[in-house]
Amino acid sequence: MKKHNWKQILRQWDEGRFDLTMALPEQTEPDHAGPDLPYRWDRRDRVRALERRELRLFERMYPWLSALLCVVIVLWLFWAVAELPAFGDPQAPAHNQVMERYVGRGTQETGAVNTVAGVILDYRAFDTLGESHVLFAAATAVLVLLMAAGKEDGEYRRELAIMHTESILRNTVRVIVPVVLLFGLYVMFNGHLGPGGGFSGGAVLGAGLILYAISFGFDAIERFLNFRSYRATVLVSLCFYSLAKCYAFFCGANHLPVIFSAGTPGRIFSAGLILPLNLAVGLIVACTMYGFYSVFKRGRI
Amino acid sequence: MLQTLWENRIQCVAVLIFAVGFSTLLLHRNLVKKIIGLNIMDTAAYLFLTSIGYIRGRLAPIIVGTDTDPSHYANPLPAGLVLTGIVVSVSVTALMLALTIRLYDQYHTLNLDEIYYMALREQEGGQ
Numbered sequence: 001m002k003k004h005n006w007k008q009i010l011r012q013w014d015e016g017r018f019d020l021t022m023a024l025p026e027q028t029e030p031d032h033a034g035p036d037l038p039y040r041w042d043r044r045d046r047v048r049a050l051e052r053r054e055l056r057l058f059e060r061m062y063p064w065l066s067a068l069l070c071v072v073i074v075l076w077l078f079w080a081v082a083e084l085p086a087f088g089d090p091q092a093p094a095h096n097q098v099m100e101r102y103v104g105r106g107t108q109e110t111g112a113v114n115t116v117a118g119v120i121l122d123y124r125a126f127d128t129l130g131e132s133h134v135l136f137a138a139a140t141a142v143l144v145l146l147m148a149a150g151k152e153d154g155e156y157r158r159e160l161a162i163m164h165t166e167s168i169l170r171n172t173v174r175v176i177v178p179v180v181l182l183f184g185l186y187v188m189f190n191g192h193l194g195p196g197g198g199f200s201g202g203a204v205l206g207a208g209l210i211l212y213a214i215s216f217g218f219d220a221i222e223r224f225l226n227f228r229s230y231r232a233t234v235l236v237s238l239c240f241y242s243l244a245k246c247y248a249f250f251c252g253a254n255h256l257p258v259i260f261s262a263g264t265p266g267r268i269f270s271a272g273l274i275l276p277l278n279l280a281v282g283l284i285v286a287c288t289m290y291g292f293y294s295v296f297k298r299g300r301i
Numbered sequence: 302m303l304q305t306l307w308e309n310r311i312q313c314v315a316v317l318i319f320a321v322g323f324s325t326l327l328l329h330r331n332l333v334k335k336i337i338g339l340n341i342m343d344t345a346a347y348l349f350l351t352s353i354g355y356i357r358g359r360l361a362p363i364i365v366g367t368d369t370d371p372s373h374y375a376n377p378l379p380a381g382l383v384l385t386g387i388v389v390s391v392s393v394t395a396l397m398l399a400l401t402i403r404l405y406d407q408y409h410t411l412n413l414d415e416i417y418y419m420a421l422r423e424q425e426g427g428q
Contacts, residue, residue, distance in 0.1 A: 066328055070324045088357030090359075094376060128385075134388060134389055145402075199384055
């Protein structure tokens with residue numbers, strides 16, 4: 001198969017307007033044109049025409065080949081689905097002794113009534129620590145990318161000036177935002193007792209902060225959440241999470257007693273480290289959500 | 302086979318959503334639409350994982366009272382895995398959008414072909 005020189009093909013497009021399927025000047029001159037003819041059909045032109053023809057073929061074939069690839073993958077996956085155990089089957093191999101251990105002894109061992117919280121913040125807490133760091137790394141990368149762009153505040157100021165006249169939005173948000181923030185905190189604090197946890201509660205909290213920033217502007221939110229407090233919150237949360245889990249894993253591996261006891265399952269202050277870890281994760285998620293919005297909107301936090 | 306497919310129809314829907322996302326990713330030249338396609342693919346993966354964790358007739362894995370019999374609750378593990386997936390997907394989406402914004406600032410277009418073409422031109426001009 002011939003190797004495509006994409007660089008050269010792309011250079012050819014320089015001549016005309018940019019269109020992948022742009023009409024080629026059809027060259028019908030024979031290869032052995034005489035010197036009396038005004039245009040000589042030399043080797044370079046032939047290569048160029050050939051490559052353009054191949055490129056046009058590629059452009060024409062690409063959607064069909066993509067569709068074919070999709071169809072093949074879908075049929076392949078359907079075949080896999082047909083081989084899977086039936087939906088909701090209690091005998092499926094996914095529901096093995098790991099799940100029995102987590103559900104059967106999770107509450108006793110971790111103190112969390114919500115088994116999922118027990119799994120992600122106790123048995124598999126390193127996984128969640130990694131997730132928090134992924135969020136932190138993503139927020140940092142976005143900040144670096146967009147702060148370097150040096151976005152001007154002017155456009156956002158103009159939008160804000162328009163927004164200040166939107167009394168319906170501002171008065172609605174005045175009523176809604178406290179409820180949203182309170183609900184976010186409730187979901188975070190309730191993570192070990194019921195549906196919820198740091199990630200969902202943090203997302204609700206972040207949404208409330210974004211709503212507040214949309215309607216009242218960043219100046220209002222910077223009274224309590226500026227770049228310094230953002231940095232401090234994320235740093236303290238990540239460090240607390242890492243240190244707490246290091247301590248717990250160290251003690252667990254060496255059969256030492258842990259000062260955080262499982263407590264009485266069902267109480268708000270129970271489940272050992274799960275409640276503070278939920279809070280740490282929730283703060284990280286909320287700050288990251290708000291940070292994404294702020295960075296995308298005005299290029300800084 | 303058809304009967305199994307009908308029993309696993311939720312997984313079939315997940316496969317179809319995956320196909321929608323994958324074809325969006327392949328067929329659109331617009332970078333934002335490619336990111337949307339990738340997100341649809343993520344959603345299909347979550348649906349698939351969540352459906353694996355479901356067990357017919359059992360409760361969500363939140364212990365009721367003192368009943369810790371594993372045969373009364375659904376599987377908590379896929380839920381935790383989906384949580385990981387969602388977080389990573391959010392992070393990756395934000396990073397991709399930030400890169401797209403930078404590309405747009407540089408080339409004033411979202412079409413991948415045009416960006417590639419202009420990047421090559423810049424590279425040649427620099428040499």
